Amino acid sequence: MSKFYFIFYSIAIFLSVHSFDRNDPINVFVIWLSLFSIYIISFRYLSDFTTKQILCLGILLRIVTVGAIPSLSDDFYRFLWDGYLVSHSINPFAFSPNEFLEQGVPVTEEALSLYRKMNSQPYYSVYPPLLQILFYLPWFFVLSFFAKIILLQFVLLCFETVNLSLIGGDKSKKKFWIYAGNPLVIIESVSQIHPEPILVFLILLSYRLFEAKKFVGFHFVFSLFLQIKLSLVFLIPGGFFLLPKKKRIFFIFAVCLSLTVLFFSLFSKLGNQASSGIGLFFHSFRFHSLFEFLIYFALSPFAEYTYLSGTIALIMGGTIYLFYLYAKNRNLNEAIFVGFLLMLLFSPVIHPWYTLPLFALLSSKIPYTGVFLVFSIFSGFSYLLYSIQYTFFSDFFFMIEGVSLFACIYGRACINYFRKKSQIRKGKNKTCGRSW
Structure with a gap:
C-alpha cells in the first residue's frame, strides 16, 4: 500500500509542474492544497521505509519534475538573458535589458524572445558572478531553448542528490x-530553476568542513555564500564568532575577497544597483513579509517613510542575531539556522524558494518542527498574492499565517493548560459538594 501511495504522489508532482498557472488563483490553490494533503498523509507511511529508501524517493520526486517549463516563476528568462550576454563577452551588470537593446546592438531572435518574456526589463542583474557561470552553460553548449531548460534543471538535480545524501x-x-x-522544496528546487540547491550544498559543506576543523576550506566555502545570494x-x-580567535583573521580575509569580487x-555601477537593482529589495519590493509587515503597517500613517x-x-x-550570538555559546548549525530564520522573518521579500535552506537545516535540537512544515505550506500558498492583488487579501493572508504559526508553537501548551485548569475546577466542585 505504501509503495503505491508514493507512486501516486510522484504522478501528482509530475502533473502539477505541468499544470500550474500562477495567474489563476483557483489553479494555484487547488494544486497546492492537493499536494500538501498528499504530503501530510505520507508521513504515516514513513515507518515502512529505510532512510536510504526515503533518499531514493526524494530523488525520484525531483526527477519527475525535470522537463517542465517553469510556470510559477519567470526568473529563468532573466537567467538565460544574462547567460546570453556572458556568452557574447558582455558584462551582464553594465546594462539593464532595456538599455542594452537601446544601443542598437544586434541580438538573436531567441534573445529577443527572452527579453519579451522576462519581468525585469528595466532592472539591473542582481545575480553574482558564480551564478552567471551557471547561466552561461546552456549557451556554451549551443542548445535549443528546451534543452537549455533541461540542462539547468539537471545541474540543480545533481546538487539536490548530493544535498539529500548529506541531510539523510x-x-x-x-x-x-x-x-x-x-x-514546495521538490518543485522550487529543480523544476522552477532556482539556485537555492547550490546554496544548500554550500551550507551543508561548510558544516562538514567546520566539524572536521578544516578551516581553510570552511573560509573559502563560506565566502562563496555571497556569490550565490x-x-x-x-x-x-x-561564522565569525564561532571560529577560534586565531582563525578569524583568515575568515575576514576570505569574506573581504568575495566582497571585492x-x-x-555586481556593484561596478553602485548607483544603478541602489536604484534599480538590489536596492529595490530594501525600498520598493515587498512580498509575503512577516515582521517587516508590522513595521510597514506602523509607518503607514507616515506614507513618505514607508520605503x-x-x-x-x-x-x-x-541586531537580534548579534544578541543571540553574544548571549550563549552556539554551534555552527544552530547559529546558521537562527541567522537564516531571522533573515527571512525580517525580510521585506520572502519568495517561496527563499525558504528552501531553512528546511534543510532543521536539526533534532530545534523544537516545534511542525511550525516549519506549516511555514512551507503558507509559502506555497503565497503564490496567491501574485494573482489576488488586493490589499485586504494580503492583510488577511498575513493574519491567518500568523495565527497558524502561533498555534503551532503555543497551541498544545495552551490546550494542556486550560485542560488542567478545567480538571482542577471540577475537582474543587466535587470537594465542595461533598463537604456541603
Whole structure:
C-alpha cells in the first residue's frame, strides 16, 4: 500500500509542474492544497521505509519534475538573458535589458524572445558572478531553448542528490522528509530553476568542513555564500564568532575577497544597483513579509517613510542575531539556522524558494518542527498574492499565517493548560459538594 501511495504522489508532482498557472488563483490553490494533503498523509507511511529508501524517493520526486517549463516563476528568462550576454563577452551588470537593446546592438531572435518574456526589463542583474557561470552553460553548449531548460534543471538535480545524501545521515525520518518529500522544496528546487540547491550544498559543506576543523576550506566555502545570494552577508557574524580567535583573521580575509569580487562586478555601477537593482529589495519590493509587515503597517500613517520599512526590519533582525550570538555559546548549525530564520522573518521579500535552506537545516535540537512544515505550506500558498492583488487579501493572508504559526508553537501548551485548569475546577466542585 505504501509503495503505491508514493507512486501516486510522484504522478501528482509530475502533473502539477505541468499544470500550474500562477495567474489563476483557483489553479494555484487547488494544486497546492492537493499536494500538501498528499504530503501530510505520507508521513504515516514513513515507518515502512529505510532512510536510504526515503533518499531514493526524494530523488525520484525531483526527477519527475525535470522537463517542465517553469510556470510559477519567470526568473529563468532573466537567467538565460544574462547567460546570453556572458556568452557574447558582455558584462551582464553594465546594462539593464532595456538599455542594452537601446544601443542598437544586434541580438538573436531567441534573445529577443527572452527579453519579451522576462519581468525585469528595466532592472539591473542582481545575480553574482558564480551564478552567471551557471547561466552561461546552456549557451556554451549551443542548445535549443528546451534543452537549455533541461540542462539547468539537471545541474540543480545533481546538487539536490548530493544535498539529500548529506541531510539523510543527520536527521530522523520525519525531519528528513520535511526536506526530501516537501512539495514546495521538490518543485522550487529543480523544476522552477532556482539556485537555492547550490546554496544548500554550500551550507551543508561548510558544516562538514567546520566539524572536521578544516578551516581553510570552511573560509573559502563560506565566502562563496555571497556569490550565490548577497543577502547571506547577514550570516557572517555566525561564522565569525564561532571560529577560534586565531582563525578569524583568515575568515575576514576570505569574506573581504568575495566582497571585492562583487564590488568590481555586481556593484561596478553602485548607483544603478541602489536604484534599480538590489536596492529595490530594501525600498520598493515587498512580498509575503512577516515582521517587516508590522513595521510597514506602523509607518503607514507616515506614507513618505514607508520605503524605510525593509531597511529598519533587516537592521532589527541583525541586531537580534548579534544578541543571540553574544548571549550563549552556539554551534555552527544552530547559529546558521537562527541567522537564516531571522533573515527571512525580517525580510521585506520572502519568495517561496527563499525558504528552501531553512528546511534543510532543521536539526533534532530545534523544537516545534511542525511550525516549519506549516511555514512551507503558507509559502506555497503565497503564490496567491501574485494573482489576488488586493490589499485586504494580503492583510488577511498575513493574519491567518500568523495565527497558524502561533498555534503551532503555543497551541498544545495552551490546550494542556486550560485542560488542567478545567480538571482542577471540577475537582474543587466535587470537594465542595461533598463537604456541603
